[in-house]
Amino acid sequence: MANESYETHEHDVLVIGAGGAGLRAAIEAAAQGVSVGLVCKSLLGKAHTVMAEGGIAAAMGNVWPEDNWQVHFRDTMRGGKMLNNWRMAQLHAQEAPDRVLELERWGALFDRTKDGRILQRDFGGHRYARLAHVGDRTGLEMIRTLQYHGIHQGIDVYMECKVERLLKDGDRVVGAFGYWRNTGKFVLFKAKAIVLATGGVGKAWKVTSNSWEYTGDGQSLALWAGADLIDMEFVQFHPTGMVWPPSVRGILVTEGVRGDGGTLKNTKDERFMFNYIPEFFKGETADNEAEADRWYADKKNNRRTPDLLPRDEVARAINAEIKGGRGTAHGGVFLDICTRRPADYIRKRLPSMYHQFKELAGVDITKEPMEVGPTCHYIMGGVRVDADTTAATVKGLYAAGEVAGGMHGSNRLGGNSLSDLLVFGRRAGLYAALYAKDFGGALTVDSAQVASIARMMLEPFTRSGGENPYAIQADLQQTMQDLVGLIRTENELREAIKRIETYKQRARRTHVDGGRTYNPGWHIALDLASLLTVAECCALAALERKESRGGHTRDDHPYTDDTWGKINVVIRERQGALALSREALPEMPAELKALFQERK
Amino acid sequence: MATFTMRVFRGDATGGGFKDYSVEPEEGMVVLDVIHKIQATQANDLACRWNCKAGKCGSCSAEVNGKPRLMCMTRMELFQPGETITVAPIRTFPLIRDLVTDVSYNYEKARQVPPLRLKPPEPDGTYRMMQEDIDRIQEFHKCIECFLCQDVCHVIRDHEDKKRAFAGPRFFIKLAGLDMHPLDTRDRSAFIKEQAGVGLCSSTRCSTEVCPEHIHITDNGIIPLKERLADNYDPIVWLLRKFRGK
Numbered sequence: 041m042a043n044e045s046y047e048t049h050e051h052d053v054l055v056i057g058a059g060g061a062g063l064r065a066a067i068e069a070a071a072q073g074v075s076v077g078l079v080c081k082s083l084l085g086k087a088h089t090v091m092a093e094g095g096i097a098a099a100m101g102n103v104w105p106e107d108n109w110q111v112h113f114r115d116t117m118r119g120g121k122m123l124n125n126w127r128m129a130q131l132h133a134q135e136a137p138d139r140v141l142e143l144e145r146w147g148a149l150f151d152r153t154k155d156g157r158i159l160q161r162d163f164g165g166h167r168y169a170r171l172a173h174v175g176d177r178t179g180l181e182m183i184r185t186l187q188y189h190g191i192h193q194g195i196d197v198y199m200e201c202k203v204e205r206l207l208k209d210g211d212r213v214v215g216a217f218g219y220w221r222n223t224g225k226f227v228l229f230k231a232k233a234i235v236l237a238t239g240g241v242g243k244a245w246k247v248t249s250n251s252w253e254y255t256g257d258g259q260s261l262a263l264w265a266g267a268d269l270i271d272m273e274f275v276q277f278h279p280t281g282m283v284w285p286p287s288v289r290g291i292l293v294t295e296g297v298r299g300d301g302g303t304l305k306n307t308k309d310e311r312f313m314f315n316y317i318p319e320f321f322k323g324e325t326a327d328n329e330a331e332a333d334r335w336y337a338d339k340k341n342n343r344r345t346p347d348l349l350p351r352d353e354v355a356r357a358i359n360a361e362i363k364g365g366r367g368t369a370h371g372g373v374f375l376d377i378c379t380r381r382p383a384d385y386i387r388k389r390l391p392s393m394y395h396q397f398k399e400l401a402g403v404d405i406t407k408e409p410m411e412v413g414p415t416c417h418y419i420m421g422g423v424r425v426d427a428d429t430t431a432a433t434v435k436g437l438y439a440a441g442e443v444a445g446g447m448h449g450s451n452r453l454g455g456n457s458l459s460d461l462l463v464f465g466r467r468a469g470l471y472a473a474l475y476a477k478d479f480g481g482a483l484t485v486d487s488a489q490v491a492s493i494a495r496m497m498l499e500p501f502t503r504s505g506g507e508n509p510y511a512i513q514a515d516l517q518q519t520m521q522d523l524v525g526l527i528r529t530e531n532e533l534r535e536a537i538k539r540i541e542t543y544k545q546r547a548r549r550t551h552v553d554g555g556r557t558y559n560p561g562w563h564i565a566l567d568l569a570s571l572l573t574v575a576e577c578c579a580l581a582a583l584e585r586k587e588s589r590g591g592h593t594r595d596d597h598p599y600t601d602d603t604w605g606k607i608n609v610v611i612r613e614r615q616g617a618l619a620l621s622r623e624a625l626p627e628m629p630a631e632l633k634a635l636f637q638e639r640k
Numbered sequence: 641m642a643t644f645t646m647r648v649f650r651g652d653a654t655g656g657g658f659k660d661y662s663v664e665p666e667e668g669m670v671v672l673d674v675i676h677k678i679q680a681t682q683a684n685d686l687a688c689r690w691n692c693k694a695g696k697c698g699s700c701s702a703e704v705n706g707k708p709r710l711m712c713m714t715r716m717e718l719f720q721p722g723e724t725i726t727v728a729p730i731r732t733f734p735l736i737r738d739l740v741t742d743v744s745y746n747y748e749k750a751r752q753v754p755p756l757r758l759k760p761p762e763p764d765g766t767y768r769m770m771q772e773d774i775d776r777i778q779e780f781h782k783c784i785e786c787f788l789c790q791d792v793c794h795v796i797r798d799h800e801d802k803k804r805a806f807a808g809p810r811f812f813i814k815l816a817g818l819d820m821h822p823l824d825t826r827d828r829s830a831f832i833k834e835q836a837g838v839g840l841c842s843s844t845r846c847s848t849e850v851c852p853e854h855i856h857i858t859d860n861g862i863i864p865l866k867e868r869l870a871d872n873y874d875p876i877v878w879l880l881r882k883f884r885g886k
Contacts, residue, residue, distance in 0.1 A: 082689070082691055083699065083743070083747075084747065085785055086691045086697045086699050087691075088691075090691070090692065090784075091691075091697065141766060145758060146756070147755070147756045147818070147821065149769070149774045149777055149778055152770060152771040152774065155768070156768030156769050174781070175778075179696075180784065181781055184783075188814075189755070191750060191751050192751075199747075222736055222740075222742075251690070251693065251697075284668070285666075285667045285668020286666055286668060287669045288668060288693075288694075292694070392696065395695065396695065399695065399713050399715070400668070400670070400713070400715070401668070508684065510681075510684060511680075514680070552684055552685065553683075553685050554685030555685075557652060557687075557736070557737050558737040559684075559685045559687065560679060560684070560686065560687060560688070561679070561684025562685070
């Protein structure tokens, strides 16, 4: 079977992943006049971006004219506890407004200000109301706009197609090999440049807001092709996921609930966030309820409510409340907007939250508080890229969006993801196209490489009486949840690494029933390779970083350490083994440093 | 709670039939949870599409007890204890396997829709739109492309010959949204009439009934589209409308 024929497609630029970053990259590459292929695991328009709720952060200054890219840059860096790649954060803050306006020109309809401009909403860690949005379904508007613009740009779209491995010719990437999920048949892509836009890794955890697609494909493809990963220890647990009933545990509750006036409370009816304001954010955070409530309308004379501290801070606070015995019977805390805003306002601003709680939990959020708790949401780390070009450390390979590391440092602010997708998606498409135009020599794919990948992919069908791939996935999810979660310790991380090793053994013995036509058992068996790889990277990096910062909290090293603040943990694969190193964070130029002195 | 019996369609284009699975219930389960449990423990190869599990992506469309629904938004509590629940693929589109169908018809139609043609911007290079002028279109933009409206549309379901010159409810609201877009200047009348075939729709509201986003497809989308089509034969009315941005 491994010798079967397979179809071959050739493109100048192949984009893997069709969420916001992938679509934007494909559109930009096509605009450069090169041939573009776009591969996605699901149907077009179903990628994770569609689930984004709150908005796109961009300092357009439509609501607060005081806002500008410097303030956005500063908020982003501080939210990431200064571990961000400064140049990415700068480009992001500078270019986000243009990317939002571009979406509007492509047909997106954002909610409006009274004078007909794009309305912006408050979100955690942002000094001013900054998120362009459409109620609480901004991601849907964004992906649909890109999708319907993209289909007229001459891009070849390969839907329900999964890339298993990248192909190399010497030191450069020249293609990708994978299969059609519909038929199980193999497909080969020859490409001069490849853009990874595959999203995150959240399916490695049990309680997660992420779908089946988030199995660390791009991070693993890059690693296996010889590229560096950075910051893999930094995983964002979104503070507010649904907790009840069990079947919906982990589904996202937008930060927009707090942005629009909602507040977190424990079972003693206390607004507990006032007890968790860290030194780092004291100067800009209200320390009493009256000031916090005034801030929504008057940002000049009041400091921001602690309900809108960055996500890492809020998630840890909720966790502490629950551990302290002040959580609900279902293991969450309350998120109350019903006593704070009128029912009409809630239904207008948060229609999908209203619908989601009503349909799935039987809760009317205009009358009752929601029950929420942390849920695995996003990985800050990923493929190490050049800030301006998004080039990975392997020739011909580019990465944008969640799969790339550096932009968000140790913790991402809400709203900065959708803008990241647009800003760096565009840059990835542009620079990949320019690289492809300059590509010299023949585009040669080694058929032996292809044959060995094909053989490996079919092994689960030929083994008898092996492991159930679903069971391995479930065991891994439990381990990551218990041992590599929000709060970590050395002993638990070591135990996790040990267990991941046994899952890797088991994953080599998976068996699947049935044929190759749309067989999810087979798909999961194949996805295990990348899922286990990223889980291991995360645990190893978490063990390496002996401090607490952003989305990485060590109970045994509870403080932020300035020495670690200048270091990225870098992971690469050499001779089939993972190698870790500590490398210096790029240093910010003096004129940008000055932005942090002005206001504490 | 009693054990559920799920009667799930298993098969492909060459044939198939329903197979019963017993599943232990858990609090708050939806139909998709039950399918996932069957996949994990009894039938690893049971094919179904899903992504968000929260009614936002429109992937898990199926016919549950004969009714087109999103599996992720269908709670098991809807059914009587002991009731056998039947889950079948949406039947308008060709079967690939089990609960997965070939919905490429919809993607072909999507490509045919004439895109936005922008009017010139304000002097500052940006655009102004008033909220009240976009409320209606924002309703259409809630569409999650689950294609349940396409599934129940009798033109697509029963008239293979007419399908080619017919877009279906999903694309009628797409067209209505573009046509009512305050920044748009394109005349789509001929397309709406000839290629999209809006006249074939008998406005029986079957699409509206199944829309999980509760979009008023017929009343707010299709009927105004037909009316505008009639008006658009008067070029003065058309010009005035485009000029006023409504």
